[in-house]
Amino acid sequence: MAYLTFEEYGEFKYTEMTEEEFNRLIGKASDFMDSQTRNFYQFKNIELDIPFRRDKFKRALALQVEYMYQSDATSSYDVNTPQTWSIGRTNVSEASRYSNTGRNEAPSILSDDALLALSGTGLLYRGLGGIN
Incomplete structure (x- = not known):
């Protein structure tokens, strides 16, 4: 599931890319972020979430897309x-x-910048229970 549109990516003013390049990367980048956030937005509507957490997640996703674009890698095999x-x-x-x-x-394959953007949101929490 893609959580970020091409237009939203452009608002961050990160590395410019075509919409076709963005569309090639966003699916895998979303999968990587789902993995790191324990599929939080698979169970919650991202648009109804608190703005702080939602916006940090979208920033992290944009950073992951940028990282994959710059490294020309979409898998751990590609990056090694x-x-x-x-x-x-x-x-x-x-x-x-x-x-x-x-x-x-x-x-x-995970962007250190993306993980840093997620810090403080609770989305990286690995304990029992979880976040609401």
């Missing part, structure tokens, strides 16, 4: 590029931004 590769006698090694030791650690 090798850190070391060889062609003939040429070897290329890239340092990891996830580890100061250079160990091969997998980056996430």
